[in-house]
Amino acid sequence: MDSSKGKKQKTKLSAMAKREEKWGLLFVAAPALGFLIFMLWPIIFAILTSLTTWNGAKGFAGMMDRFCGFDNYIKLFADRKFWQTLVTTIIYLIGIPIGMILGLICAMGMNRKIPGVRVLRTMYYVPVISSLVSVSILWAWVYNYDYGLFNTIIKTLTGLHGPNWLGDEALIKVSMIIFMVWKGLGSSIILYLAGLQNIPRSYYEAAMVDGASGWQKFKSITVPLLSPVTFYILVTTLIGGFQVFVEVQVMTPSGNGGIGYSAATIVFYLYQKAFESYQLGYASAIAVILAIIIFIITAINFVGQNKWVKTMD
């Protein structure tokens, strides 16, 4: 019904409003063109590339000369490393719920009027605004076998030598997850904090009058009313979680993906294929599959949100 109303109004536009509309269109055109040139075309180009064995030679024509149909996709499904890195990527996603729960707990703590809370909020946000490369290098040292912070603490407390955090196939994954949770914590805290401050006092006051316990208030007011924030964090971190790259490149010894490729993610593998062995077609096929996976997961999230995301109205 809204749209029909809009149509009626449009027919009655004055000459001046029409001029304004033209200008308006021009302003809209800038981002729209930006989208076409910098988003849509690269996507189409990536899909085209994925159907070739192009290595970058001879420009666009050279690429079309090397058309190979769906060969790359067929190879991909039989590629052990593709599956290995996909599984590793999914394992890393375990960090997302952990980070969300920790973020919510911290946000609730920081939502009180305690002295120094601003300093605390800033501190937790520092990792978010720091360069990913620098904090990755920092954490590689935190995990260092002989000189790292963790193993120094373990040695001081127990007298035993700590584990090789980045040198063991299973432990390196745990180490990466701990790092990613630490890195992402600040942003979920900020978002939850904003969400918490948006919940009207009166809801809690009403609950208090009804004699609700702290847990009941948390369960029935805080959690449901934070669900839009939770949903936003979930969707964005899931998408980001599938694109982990820098951490692996920087934190594994000589950037080799860890012992037996155990820390390598799918984007890391994509990068090696594209820029180390120049198989741009194959790498694009990985990118397309990755995009499809992300699309499906995001779509599931959006479809599923009706069941649990509540709004205040």
Place this chain on the structure above:
Amino acid sequence: MKKKLVSVLLASAMIVSTLAGCGNSDSGTTADNSTTTDSSTETTEEDPNEKVGAQIEVDQSATDSVSVEGEYSDADLTVFIYAQDHEKAVYQSLIDKFMESTGAKVTFEVTTADEYGQKILAYKAAGDMPDIFYVGPDTIAANVDDGYLLPLDDYVPEATINDLWPAITEAYRYDGKQAGAGPIYGLPKDLSTFAFAYNKTLFDEAGLEYPDPENPYTWEEFLEVCGKLTIDKDGDGEIDQWGCANALQWALDAFIYTNGGHFLNEDYTQVVIDGQKEFIDAFQYFADLTCKYGVTPTVEQDTALGGYQRWLDGQIGFYACGTWDVGAFMDKNTFPYEWGLCAWPTGSTGKSMTRNGSVGFVVSADTQYPDAAAALITLFSTDLEGQRVLSGETTGASLQIPNIMSYAKGDFKDRIADGTIPYGENVDVIFNYIEGTDKYEGIFVELTYTYNGDWWQEFLSGGYEYVLTGEKTAAEYCAEVQPAMQAALDNANDMKAAASGQ
């Protein structure tokens, strides 16, 4: 219904930003690479001079005497290479002289070794190649197959080529099928070799005789000496000085080839490590140095602090020394020890083997000014004054041995002898590897001759560390990893066939 539509739209917007994110992370991280402290890659050919870097000041007047014949006033050349600051200064001054004496216009673009590969890829994708750029021996064939390179035989005087080390000129020849013969496509920027070095101070402390370059150690002798150098210096019950430290990715070759082993068959179509005695014995000996005899730091200790740092810290008796390392090792602030060059220990062939490396200047097949471009790369590669700067005669820090054979064997060696060029003892070791003798041989490893390095990456990412820790034998690992290596090699050969078939 409407809400669903919004959802789908939002979802697509997020996917789009996802893809954009991909691009960002890719392009962002190459720059990042250069900031990582990476102990094991400091000795790869790509960035040989990283460590010495900008400490060296180049005297611009050093290249004043250059003269170039020819008149190329209509030529407009673009040069795109990677270089450290001191190298850039050398090539810039050569370009200035070239422009002055020939009237040509030259645009000089420099990037880092880390970014070079991606940038040249972008040039190729755009179909707009610089007139002069770098190609290594490992990608000469692929570049020729793709039609990028100009054969230089008609443009560079034969005498010039003949005064370069034969080992390098061969590396830049390709006849359309095999590398090593046919027209020459590049002139070397450098020829490097990966020699072995020992810490004389530690030998003195242990009361050991220095290694004799005339008689390379056998593996048994090497192990014995390493054992004597592996000690607990401060008496706290933990070993803190080791005989040697070898990172597998660059040191394994020296053990495999001296034992007559090889990764691939003769025409580079089959991976042949599974069940190959020469290879497996060499790999097992290499691993035993760590897991059985304990004369190297353990795998864990190596991840904590790499061999390079330990060597600089005086914890290591023997360590690899590339020609590009000499400047740094002679700098007392970096390495406050006396040291000398020696041979890698010898396996069953009795010949000490190591890898040579190089990167070369090439001319684009599309250049409009082949004469001018060839003249300029000849100047880059063989100008005597430029070579004096890069090999350390002018600066006192040697980053490469001279490309010009007559200068290398003459003045260069004399300047080392009289102390003008600081160099580790026994420089002949370097010459032996480059020229080859009955006891020494430097080679371009098999990786040089395959279409890409994926098969080698498979070897590195299959968990070879378990052999070094003793959890697997070399034989088990080779059997396990060979199929993946073969698949990668097959794929590379398919790509090669597709490229040369066009």
